[in-house]
Amino acid sequence: MASVPVFRYKRHVLIKFCAEYLLALGATDEEASIVADGIVTAASRWHPGKGQGLEKLFRLTIQTSNGGIYNGAEFEVLKDTPAVSHVDGHKGYGYVIAAKAMNMAIEKAKKVGIGAVSVRHSNHYGQAGFHAETATKAGMIGIVMSNARAELAPWGAKTPVVGTNPWGLGIPRDNGFPILLDLALSMSGEGMVRWAYREGVSIPDNYVLTKEGNRSTDPADFIRETPNGLVFQGTQMPIGEFKGFGLAFFTDVLSGVLSGSLFGTEVFQDISNHDVGHFVMAINPDIFMPHDEFQQRLEQLVQMFYAAEPTDPDSKLFLPGELEFITERENEKIGIPIDTTTVENLRRLAEERGIQCPL
């Protein structure tokens, strides 16, 4: 993807700014701390302007003012067993609700080997991998999923029913970065189609389907130009075609139907009531075998991975998540890139709220 113009900042500068901005929106100290960590971590690992970084503050600004997000929302435990909990996030910050749910799952997994928490009445939780990584930091295998706005049509149909319902899967490693999968259940995303349209390049025919349900490599078949910008028309192509749709449907049952949140075509429609559901799990390897034995076996599998022969002999193989950790490490040195448009908008918003903006 073509690089956008950016400014670069130290992590602690961004964390401080995000936290102060969130406090100004009315967040509690705990909320400001968790959300700032989630947002800045995303910014440090992913492409600037991709939508997961500081640009998230814009939506949080809207949602904290329209009743979509309540500051200081209660985190209510509706049901609790030694292995599962059912919790109600009461429209708090999704980042915070998911983080608390994962911590509950971890505590259960420590004792009985697995913990699962079903979450209702939440909001967008940032990157699924961020919460799976929390599990790995506690030595746990983490599984995190959420429903989202409907963008996937049943295979053979042209109208969307379920979201791309992102998953985060994490495996703890003593030796090196955790293995971290952070994936939507679609081949690509709308942002990529918009970018291809602007750049005038074609896209693979397995990214998206037109609103008529057809494949196309021409991004113009998916884009409508409006006074408010480029509007995407069509549906996302699920990974593995009918298989990925099935996985996304299953994800909505676990995170939406089972939790008591909205689901299917209804979730994420009203910005003042996204009503997202999550399902988070932690699995404790130490229950199944001695810690070092699991880690040694895992390293054997990792070595098998690196021993695979690259198709291009000059290329290198990367474990899931590895490139993002390398990017983050690099950005710790040279600064975390924030696209200039986002910076300008944040400066304006900060000024409106009387917050000192170090950006």
Next chain:
Amino acid sequence: MASVPVFRYKRHVLIKFCAEYLLALGATDEEASIVADGIVTAASRWHPGKGQGLEKLFRLTIQTSNGGIYNGAEFEVLKDTPAVSHVDGHKGYGYVIAAKAMNMAIEKAKKVGIGAVSVRHSNHYGQAGFHAETATKAGMIGIVMSNARAELAPWGAKTPVVGTNPWGLGIPRDNGFPILLDLALSMSGEGMVRWAYREGVSIPDNYVLTKEGNRSTDPADFIRETPNGLVFQGTQMPIGEFKGFGLAFFTDVLSGVLSGSLFGTEVFQDISNHDVGHFVMAINPDIFMPHDEFQQRLEQLVQMFYAAEPTDPDSKLFLPGELEFITERENEKIGIPIDTTTVENLRRLAEERGIQCPL
């Protein structure tokens, strides 16, 4: 796929024959009953000759004679908590070991909401969906996964590291068939490429990669003719490209690394010691909300599914698993199809063992 010549039989005839054949191989009554059910259920839902039906008896014949499968193997519980178990199948029938593991998971889920069982030293368990369906019959959401012979290369590589590691995901429904996903984490399978080669037709370029790591639509690029038949050369394409590889890698960690079975390139290599690992889970919806409420919400999502607009207005949409249940129902009336080659081979094997063959 072109239809193969078949004979058709009543389910009870096939069950009786399979069970008697397995007893002749030395299976216990319980083993014969579970394996026969798994094999005949697969035959009743899937394409004849696809490899999941009665043709499985050939490999079981070899494995029970070469030490790959022990009749009457102990099912040993190594570790047990209210939510998880770690079990050793001691090289018994995979169908039986997975069935017992799922029943343990269900019992735990009844009490604490979730049950997970890690299984080591098992064999091929048949269709993953068969075991996920067991969960749905008990009113549980089922999640079943296994490792398998390495057929997927890391994205960007050309040598396989992990299997297509099939998943079974099941959702219980009071109203109609359970929702049942039974999917390998690859786009297709070797059998489809061999079929296309024999028929002289091309394949989509996202099915498989050549042994040089390239895409091709010509099945001849993947097939080597040998005196023993058509040998597939290359690797399977994961669903969602790098995403599906990540899912399969994660699956091998959960089912192989964590269980104490073989994993990566080593599992499923020696027919006298496949040493497969599984990970099975059951989740009890009734812990999270009243039974009828969950079922009503699920039906709402199902209605959203059926309300999607088909791309071809004359076509109909099917939930995951629905087509297979319809096929099974149809075959209950007209007989379950077994391809004639399999029947001829079974007649010969039965005669060798002095079993009356009703086929």
